[in-house]
Amino acid sequence: MSITDHVRAFMHTHRDEVIGWRRHIHAHPELSGQEFRTTEFIAEVLRSYGLEPVLFPGTGLMVDLGPDGGERIAFRADIDALPLTETTGLEFTSTEPGVAHACGHDVHTTVALALACALSDVELAVGVRIIFQPAEETIVGGATDVISWGALKGVRAIFAIHVEPKLRVGRVGVRTGAITSATDILEISVHGPGGHTSRPHLSSDVVYALGSLVTQLPGLLSRRVDPRTGTVLVFGQIESGYAPNAIPESGVARGTLRTADITTWRTIEPVIRELTEHVLAPTGCSHTLTHTRGVPPVLNDEVATAMLAAAGTRVDPQSVVQAPQSSGGEDFSWYLEQVPGCMARLGCWSGEGDRHDLHQGDLLVDERAITVGVNLFGSLVDEYCQKP
Template identity: 70%
Template structure:
């Protein structure tokens, strides 16, 4: 009996237990870097199944399964919840006020946990590592910490799934290249001598300066950056002043700059600084720019994505669909800076009713997606062991 068949049999036997794991995690969400109880719970389950996980400093852990290998296959899940109030009527809704698993991380974690426990009862030709990463939802995210702690040592390739509530359960969305975007944060403070609005010539008009940045910077970027890179600047806040007849001394504007192109991401900051300086120079205002770099785009390796596609079709020939490129950020990208791999979109819409969105308190996922994710990971392990990785393993 092959690995996929064994895992499928294991799932059929332990389905209720696996769903119970997910509901426990969902009802007890924890914010980034605070996933202590979640880490304890996962460690306990893994040890109950004969595995020996290794905890990371603080929160998170990883576990190795199968023979020792310098080209392990890795799967990654993320543990943290969001500072959002849950707005569902689920019996296992969040018991923590203001915190909810509104991004599907409870599903990701359960898929990885069930995969580890099922594989523990299989004879593996290749070693497998399952990583339970803390703090995906914040910057700096937990992926960089996991890498620092040795999470990728001996890993040849890495895979992950992300819940997709706009995709029917049973479908798996795949995309070669950028499937997410980089997302940087800009916070600009503009200063100048304020004064009475009847004498603007005696001031440096901060409100006017901020308005120039808000309208001109996005346009200038669109003329300096290849539009095929999907680079978009959107301002979310602008604040200045306290009275209609007074020109303020300071004001701020902040927003996000997103791109699907990693080369553009690496050169955006100096260009933004150059253009802001040029926009503000005629106004006489001074400025301070805080430019916070986020994560690079998730760049799915072509051969790794092809392996995912083959694995998906081995479960259901009709399951593979094309995943659109997202403007959201995901720190799984940091792993792909070191080893090849791919992230898939895991359908969790039941096929009827409203298609919901991530990062909303009313998100409800179809729990059948957990089984799909576990079977997908098992099929990847089987493909990996059969030599389908030739040509893309990390050197």
């Protein structure tokens, strides 16, 4: 029996058990860096299948299967939840007030966990490492810590999936090159002497300066950066003032800077600083710009993407589709800075009703997507075992 067939058989026999894992994780979400119970639950399941997980400092873990020596392929799942209130009304809805698996990490974790258990009694020709990563939902991401703990040692390629509620269940979206964007945060504090609104000519108008900043800076940036890079600056927060007839002494604008181009991400900060100076100079206000670097774009390797697509086609000839490039951020990109790999989109829309979005309390996932994900990864292991 091939590995692909073995994994299929496992999911057929253990489907209810696997769905139970997902519902348990979903009902007990934990925030980034606080995934203690989730880590313990994953470890207990792995040990029940005779596997020996390695715990990371704090939270998260990994487990190796197959030969001890030689290179491995790795699969990464993120295990943290979001600070959101779930509104689905499901029987297994979140039991933690203000915390919910609204980004599908419970599905990612379950797919990786089921893959490990399905392969636990298989003689593999290639080593496999399953990484259960904490703290993906942070600005830099937990991937950098996991890498520093040696999770990529001996790894030749790494793979991941991310649920996609805009894609019908059964479909797998693949894309070579950038599939997500780099995501940084800008905070620009503006300062002036303050004053009365009846005498703006005697002061530096902080509110006017902020208005100029949030309307002009994105436009100017679009004339300095190649539009084909998918670079976009959007301000989502402005704070200033305390009375309608008083010009405040300070204010702040905060926003996100996103790009699908790695070179642009690495070189754009001086451009942002230059344009900010030019916009604010006529206002007479001073400013402080804080540019918090986030994650680079996920750049899917051509060979790894082709192998994942072939694995998906082996499972279902109609499953693989082209995925659009997303402006969202994903810390899986840090792994791809070190080794080649690929992230794919896992369709989770049932085909009926609304297509709920990620990071929303009403996100619904068709649980059939779990079987699709496990079978996809099982077929991919098969691909690598047959590769010279």
